Amino acid sequence: MLETPAIWSLRTREIVEQQSAKIFELMAAFGGVVHFLLPEVFLENVEKFKAVLDELGLDYNITYACKANKAETFLETSSFSNIGVEVSSIYELRAALAHGVSGRQIGLSGPMKTPGCLLLALQDHCHISIDSFEELKVLYGLMLK
DSSP states (O other), X not given: OOOOOOXXXXXXXXXXXXXXXXXXXXXXXXXXXXXXXXXXXXXXXXXXXXXXXXXXXXXXXXXXXXXXXXXXXXXXXXXXXTOEEEEOSHHHHHHHHHTTOOGGGEEEOSSSOOHHHHHHHHHTTOEEOOOSHHHHHHHHHHHHO
């Protein structure tokens, strides 16, 4: 099996090197793995993507998949850096909107969207991925109201 080393940001390496005793203390206190969410590293990665895409002269949209990590700090960073957010529930949609992400920057996907979720997405001009004819009928009915 091919092993590839992790690529560490300077900030992550700094935290691990300077706070390793505290990290192990937290792991013992919580009984397992701890996660550090570093919005500045998230933002650095977004800016690196933008730089490459701009250099290539491409028309692009960068979208953060909220389902992969529901951390509110990444929603705030998405809003601040003007990138899109992909959501798949009314809870994720509400959170993205509450953290300043424009509805036009939000994509709603996922099966079995509730009428309330579809209505909120319509009201805020989100992009909606339709997954079935039944869902399309519900959406059409909401648009007629």
